[in-house]
Amino acid sequence: AILHKYNSYYLIHKNNLLLSNDIHLSYGDKLRAVEQMESELHEYLFYYPRNVSHFLWLYKTSEFLYCNRELANKMENEFHLYQNRSRFNLTFMPTIYVASVLDKLEKHYWLAGGALLGWYRHCGLIPFTDDTDFGLYAEEYDESIRNYFLGNPVIPLWSALGLANDSLEFRLFTGHWTLDLFWAYRDGDHRWFGFQIYRTKYRRTLPLLEELCSCDLFGHRFTIPCSPTDYLDAEYGEGKWKTPLEKNYTWTNMKYHSVWNDISWMYVVRLYTPNGKLRTDKFALEWVSNHFNYSFTSIPSFLNVIPNGPVTLPPLNTNLINSLSAKQNSSRKMPQLTTQRGLQQQNGTRG
Numbered sequence: 001a002i003l004h005k006y007n008s009y010y011l012i013h014k015n016n017l018l019l020s021n022d023i024h025l026s027y028g029d030k031l032r033a034v035e036q037m038e039s040e041l042h043e044y045l046f047y048y049p050r051n052v053s054h055f056l057w058l059y060k061t062s063e064f065l066y067c068n069r070e071l072a073n074k075m076e077n078e079f080h081l082y083q084n085r086s087r088f089n090l091t092f093m094p095t096i097y098v099a100s101v102l103d104k105l106e107k108h109y110w111l112a113g114g115a116l117l118g119w120y121r122h123c124g125l126i127p128f129t130d131d132t133d134f135g136l137y138a139e140e141y142d143e144s145i146r147n148y149f150l151g152n153p154v155i156p157l158w159s160a161l162g163l164a165n166d167s168l169e170f171r172l173f174t175g176h177w178t179l180d181l182f183w184a185y186r187d188g189d190h191r192w193f194g195f196q197i198y199r200t201k202y203r204r205t206l207p208l209l210e211e212l213c214s215c216d217l218f219g220h221r222f223t224i225p226c227s228p229t230d231y232l233d234a235e236y237g238e239g240k241w242k243t244p245l246e247k248n249y250t251w252t253n254m255k256y257h258s259v260w261n262d263i264s265w266m267y268v269v270r271l272y273t274p275n276g277k278l279r280t281d282k283f284a285l286e287w288v289s290n291h292f293n294y295s296f297t298s299i300p301s302f303l304n305v306i307p308n309g310p311v312t313l314p315p316l317n318t319n320l321i322n323s324l325s326a327k328q329n330s331s332r333k334m335p336q337l338t339t340q341r342g343l344q345q346q347n348g349t350r351g
Contacts, residue, residue, distance in 0.1 A: 001027030003034070007219035010034050011064065032062035033214040033221050035103060057106050061212040061223050071242065072123035079244055083124040088218075091125060094155050094174050095132045096220050098181075102134070105144050110135045110212055110223050112182065112193075117241055119217050120228050128246045131178040135193065135206070138183040141168065143303070145181070151276025155179065160270040163304050167194020167201055167268075184209065194257075198291050199265055201257045207234055263311050265292060266300055278302050293320050 003010035015028030035058055039047040049055035075081045095115070102109045111119060113133035118126040141164060149157040149172055158173040170181040184191040184206055193204040213226040225231040232241045237252040260268055269287050271279040280299050289296040294314040301307070 005036070006033075007216065009036055009221040012062070031064040032059070033064045033216070034058045034062050035221060054106070058103065061108065061214060063211075063213040063226065065213050065215050065224065065226070065228065067120050067123040067215065069123060071121050075122050075244065081122065081127050081244060083122070084127055090174075090176050091129075091132075092218060094172075094177050094179055097154055098132070098134065098172065098179050099220075099222055101148055102136070102145070105148065107140055107145060108137050108212060108223065109181075110209070110225050111215075111217075113235065116224060116228060117232060117236075119215055119222070119224065120232065121241065121244075124218065126244070131180060134179065134181045135184050135209075136181060137209075138165075138168070138185040141183055145170065146303075150272060151274065156274050156276065157272050159272065160304050161196055162194050162268055163264065163306065166264075167196060167203075168304060169194065169196075195254060196260070196268070199260045201260060202254050203257045204251055205234065205253045205255070207231055262292070262294065262313055264306060266296070266311075267304055267306050270299070270302070270304055293317055 001012050003012060010033065012027055012032040012034070014031050034055065037055060038050040040050050099109065110116070111133070112135040114126050114129045115132045115134070118124060118129060146157060146160065149155065149170070152172075155172045155174050157170055159171045160168070161171070162168040166185075168183045172179040172181070182193040182195075184193055186208070190208055191206040193206065195202040195204055207225065207227065207230055209225055209231075211226045212223050214221050215224045216222075233239065234253050235241070235251055236249070240252070265288065269284075271284045271287065273279055278299060284299065285296060288299075293316060295317055296314060
């Protein structure tokens with residue numbers, strides 16, 4: 001295959017030569033994009049990737065898709081929504097960094113939510129967006145991502161919500177820009193993201209996403225669903241995402257699921273300092289205790305995992321919080337979402 005340098009990555013062009021039907025190309029079957037990487041010169045005077053296994057890992061998601069230029073022109077000409085280049089370093093550079101880290105760790109990801117919508121509909125970013133969403137396969141989860149971003153000098157991990165096996169979300173915060181990593185759990189013929197508002201759990205149903213592809217965003221390669229319009233239809237409603245809404249939009253695929261039980265609730269919220277230490281201050285404790293009927297005076301673990309052994313609940317508070325059943329009934333109303341998601345709390349996170 002011939003790799004053609006294009007922006008910050010390589011393109012492998014589709015072969016247009018007439019070939020015999022019994023010839024099956026390993027490369028050149030379609031337009032593809034892969035990251036630039038170190039190469040070595042073979043004795044037969046051709047170059048090959050120094051890390052062959054990593055190249056082959058990238059190649060599996062290399063099929064290249066284009067954004068919808070017709071829609072992007074409509075966003076500018078009809079809705080007067082233009083790309084704000086002055087915010088590029090503030091918003092887009094962190095997105096590039098996180099994507100490169102996930103590739104380095106060989107964790108499959110895709111641009112999700114508004115990030116995917118911005119690429120497809122605007123061929124850029126949604127001008128009024130305030131964060132970047134990434135989706136990841138839950139079955140690939142391990143602690144390498146947490147470890148990489150704990151105390152990271154570029155984009156530290158601010159909070160981890162959910163459990164490793166249920167509704168896990170990492171929130172990275174630069175001080176100006178938020179990046180959310182949602183793990184997608186496979187369930188039969190679909191996947192789902194968890195989404196929580198305090199103790200109430202919701203689930204966003206997604207396509208199965210058996211294959212991922214590549215795209216260009218401001219000259220950089222990112223991974224996306226191979227059927228972006230099907231994905232956007234699932235998230236926002238069929239065709240509804242073609243009309244931009246700055247606020248009061250909804251995820252049509254988000255449904256109430258349940259409420260965290262008392263034992264789980266002690267392990268589903270972990271906040272971290274900029275240098276990667278577990279937060280045990282008043283703010284971190286009250287995040288849990290304000291929605292807990294027990295005397296919560298210490299964070300029981302560093303990770304979002306319930307221990308295998310028995311867990312003893314702390315003593316009951318003298319003044320009980322609203323009963324779980326009351327909260328469960330009151331939380332069935334779906335939240336409205338804005339560019340701030342209507343949910344954000346101190347330091348760029350939510351309940």
